[in-house]
Amino acid sequence: MKKNLAIVISLMLCVINIGQSYAQKKKNNAPVFGYVTYEGKDQVYIDNPLGPDEFYNPILQGCYPDPAITRKGDDYFMVVSSFVMFPGVPIFHSKDLVNWTQIGHVLDRKSQLKVADTPIALGIFAPDIKYNPYNDTFYMITTQFAGDFGNIVVKTKDPFQGWSDPIKLKFDGIDPGMFFDDNGKAYVVHNDAPDPGKERYDGHRVIKIWEYDLENDQVVAGTDKIIVDGGVDPSKNPIWIEAPHIYKKNDAYYLMCAEGGTGGNHSEVIFKSDHPMGPYIPAPSNPILTQRYFGNRSNRVDWAGHADLVLGPDDKYYGVFLGIRPNEKNRVNTGRETFILPVDWSGEWPVFENGLVPIQPKLKMPGGVSENKTGQDGFFPNGNFTYTERFDGDKLDFRWIGLRGPREDFLKMTKNGAEITPFAVNMKEMKPTSTLFYRQQHKNFSFTTELDYKPNSEKDLAGIACVQSESFHYVFGVTKVGNDHVLLLERTEAEGRGRSRSVKSQVLASVKVDLSKPIFLQVKATGDDFEFAYSLNGSDFSTLGGVVSGDILSTNVAGGFTGNMIGLYATSANDISVK
Template identity: 70%
Template sequence: MKETNLKLKRFSRVQLFLMTVLMTSFSVMSFAADKPNKVKVAKNAPLFSKFVYQGEDEVYKNNPLKANEFYNPILQGCYPDPSITRKGDDYYLVCSSFAMFPGVPIFHSKDLVNWTQIGHVLDRVSQLKVHDCGISAGVYAPQILYNPNNDTFYMITTEFAGGFGNIMVKSKDPLKGWSDPIKLNFDGIDPSIFFDDNGKAYIVHNDAPDKGKELYNGHRVIKVWEYDVEKDQIIPGTSQTIVDGGVDLSKKPIWIEAPHLYKKNGRYYLMCAEGGTGDWHSEVIFVSDSPKGPFKPAPSNPILSQRYLNPKRTNMVDWAGHADLVQTPDGKYYGVFLAVRPNEKKRVNTGRETFILPVDWSGEFPVFENGLVPMEPKLKMPKGVENKTGKDGFFPNGNFTFTDDFLAPKLDYRWIGLRGPREDFIVTSKKGLIINPFAANIKELKPTSTLFYRQQHISFTATATLSYQPQTEKDLAGITCVQGERFNYVFGVTKKDKDFYLLLERTARGKSTIVASTKIDMKTAVQLRVKATGDNYEFSYSANGTDFTNLGGTVSGDILSTDVAGGFTGAMIGLYATSANNAIPE
C-alpha cells in the first residue's frame, strides 16, 4: 500500500480498502456471549486517575459566538460519513466508525444544534467483528432511516470485517438498542434504504461496473434493488444500474458513491458523493419519475463542494461531500456532510468531521446554502433555538475542556476501544481507571488495551495522570497518539534493568524509532502531556503537577494526518497499556 503523500481526491473508500485488505486478515473468530467480561487485573496494571483535554484552536478564539450563532462542524474530530433521520421532533444522526469499538456512534437532537450522544448502534461482538482488521477497515458509511410505515428505525452499512459485508440492524427505539445484523445478499458498498409512501422499499448502493465494462480507474456505478420489508432481504432479479460513472460519463467522473434516495412532489431524487474522498470531493443530485430510474443529473451539479476555491484561504474547510438530507417539521431542509479542517501545513489530523448547512429546495433541485463558497466557522441559529452545546449533557463544540476522573458509574461514550470492547480491559475503582494490559501493542492488528479519545482540535493539550510501576521491559503504560497501527506516537513508562524509563517512540510506515528516553522515579503519580500547536507536537511530563519537562523536543504531527497515513480515520489520543512492549529505552 502506497502511504506517502496520498492525494485522496483520486482515491475512494473502495480503492483504499482494497489496498488495506492486502495487509489484513479477515478470518472470523468465535466469541463468547456478548456480555462484559470480568477483568482479572494484573498486579502491575496502570491506574489513570485523571484525563484533561483542552481545545485551543485560533479560529474559535477569533470568532466568538453571538447569541444567535453556533459553530460548524457540529461534531469535531473523527465523526465522518454522517447520516440523519427524523421521527416527529426527534432527530438521530450516525457516523462511520471503522475498526473502533463500539461502532457507529449515534446522536439525538430536538433542534439540529444541540446534540447528545445516546450510545452506539453496534455495541456487541455479535454485531461488530473487527478484531483483526486494519484501523480503516470495519464499518463504512452507515445510513440511519426511520420507516413510518412500520414505526421502525433501520441502520444499514458495509462492514469490511468478520465475514459480514453489507448488513442491516433495526430498532423500535434507538435508546433501547439494536438487533443483531441481517446480512444482505449483494456486493458493493455504501448501501442506503428508501421507503416509499406506498410501503415499498428499495436499496441503492455503489458497485463496480459489470464485468468487462470498466472504462477507467475510479469508474463506479449506482445500483438499485427492490427490498422485501417482511423478509428483510433484497428481491432477487430486481437489480439494475441507475447511474453509470457519475454526472457526465464522457468526463470520466470518479468514485460515484454514498447514494441516498428522497421523494419530493411525487418525484424521486438520488443524491451521491462524487470525486473521491479528498480534495475533489463533491455532492451531486439526479432526478427521476421512478425510484428505478432513469435518473437525469441536475444541470447545476455539484450542489456542494469546496474544490474550486482558493487553496490559500484562511480557516479552510475542505473535502466537503458524503451528505444526507432531513426535513424539519415546518418543511425546511438541512444537510449533514463530512468535511475537514487542515492545519497550517494542509495536514488533516482531526480527520473527517460532521458539518451541517441549511438546504434551499425551493426550486427543482436542492442546493446547500453557501456550500460552494468558503465555509464560515459559524452559522445562524434556527428560529427559536437556544445554543446549549457543552451544557446539560449536550455535546460541546468550539474550544472546550473535557475532564474525566473516571469516578462516574458509567464510562463516557466518547471513550472507545480499538478492535474490541472496552469492558475487556478496563476496571473502575474509587481511585480511577485501571487498564489491564493485553499481550498486544499498538502496532499489531489485534484488540489493544487502549482507551481512546478523538483529537477534536488542530491545537490542543491532553494530560493524563498515571500511577504505574512496570515489572519488565515488556510492560509499558502511558499515552499514545494514533492515526493507525503503522503511524503513531507512544509516550510511556517502561522498565530497563532495574530502572524505570519514560520514552517517546515514533512509528512511521511501520518503522519505529526511539525519539528520546529518560530515567524516571515512579514512586508517585506522574502527569503525561501531549500538546499540539498545528503540526507541532510536544510531549512532556511532571512529577508535581506544575512543572513540566519536555521529552524529545518538538516533533511533527505529519504521521497523525490522514493525507500522510492514508485511510479514513482522524488521530486519537489513547490511555495505553501493554504487556507486549517492544519499545526499548536508549
C-alpha cells in the same frame, strides 16, 4: 476464651485477605489513570465568538465522518462511520439540529461488530439510518469490511434501547442506503463496480438499486438495476460516485450522491426521476455542494461531500456532510468531521446554501431554535472547550472508545480512576489493544493524565499513545530498563508500498523517572507541532524529545480515513527497547 480466639482468627483472615488482594493487584500490575483533561483552543473560535442566535460548524469535531440522518416526529437521529473503533457507529440525538447528545453506539456487542483482526482503515464504512413510518422501525444499513459480513442491516423500534444483531445482505458493493416510499415499498441503493468487462477507467463506479423485502429483510433477487453509470457526465470519466440517498418531494424522486472521491475533488451531486427505479437525470447545475474551487483561504474547510438531507424543525431542509479542516501544513489530523448547512429547496433542485462558497465557522440557528446548549447539560460540545474525565462514575462517557474490541475487556472504573488491565498486545499489532481512546478535536489541544504505575519488566509499558493506525503512531510511556524506570517516546511509521512496505520505529528520547508517586503525562499540539511532556508534581512539565511533527498522525501521510486518536495505553508485550 472462645470469643477471643474467634477475634484473633478473624483478624488473621483479614490480614491474609488484604495480603492476597495486594499480591493479586501486584500480579496484575494494572496501571491506573487518575484523570484526563482535554483542552482545545483553536484561533478560529477566538476570532469568531458566537452571537445569541448562532452555532459552530462543524457540529461534531474530530473523526466523525460520513454522517447520515433521519427524523421521527420531533426527534432527529444521526450516525457516522467508526471503522475498527469499538463500540461502532456512534449515534446522536437532537430536537433542533443544533444541540446534540450522543445516546450510544448502534453496534456495541461482539456479535454485531467483528473487527478484532482488522486494519484501522477498514471495518465500518458509511452507515445510513432511516425511519420507516409504515412499520414504525428504524434501520441502520452499512458495510462492514470484517468478520465475513459485507453489507448488513440492523433495526430497532427505539434507538435509545439498542439494536438487533446484523442481517447479512446478499449484494456486493459499498455505501448502502435505504428508501421507504409512501406506498409502503422499500428499496436499497448502493455503490458498486460496473458490470464485468464494462469498467472504462480507474475509479469508474455505478449506483445500483434493489427492491427490499421488509418481511424477510433482504433485497429481492433479480430486481437490481444500475441507475447511474460513472456519474453526472460520463464523458468526463467521473470517479467514485457513491454514498447514494433517495428522497421524494412533489411526487418526484431525487437521488443524491457523492462524486469525485473523498479528497480535494469531493462534491455532492443530484439527479431526478419519476420512479424510484429510474431513469435518473442529473441537475443542470451540479455539483450542489463542494469546496474544491477555492485554494488556500483562512479557516479553510475542504473535502466537503458525502451528505444526507432532512427536514428541519422550521420546515426547511438541512444537509449534514463530511469535511476537513487542515492545519497550517495542510495536514489532516482531526480527520473527517460532521458539518451542517441549510438547503434551499424552494425550486426544482436542492442546493446547499453557501455550499458553493468557502464554508464559514458559524451559522444562524434554525428558525424557532432559541438556545445553544452545546457543552452543557450533557449536550455534545463544540468550539473551544475543556473536558475533564475522572473515570469514577457508573458509566463511561460515550466519547471514549476501544480499538477492535470492547473497553469492558480491559477497563475497570474505580474511585482512583481508570484501571487498565494490560493485554499482551502492542500498538503495532492488528489485534484488540488495551487502549482507551479519545479523538483529537482541535488543531491546538492539550491532553493531560495522571498515571499511577510501576512496570515490573521491560515487557510492561503504560502511558499515552497518539495513533493514526497500527503503522503510524507515537507511544509515550513508562517501562523498566534494568533496575530503572524509564519514560520514553517512540515514533513509528511505515515506509514503502505493497510487499516492500516495512514499519520503522525509533526511540526519539528517554529519561529515568521516579515512580514512587504518580507521574503526569501530557501531549499537546499547536497545529503540526506536537510536544510530549511529563511532570512529577502535576504543574511543572518538561518536554521529552523536543518538538516533533504531527505528520504521521495525518491522513496525508498515514492514509486511511480516521483522525488522530489519543489513547490511555497499557501493554504487557512492550517491544520498545532503550539502548
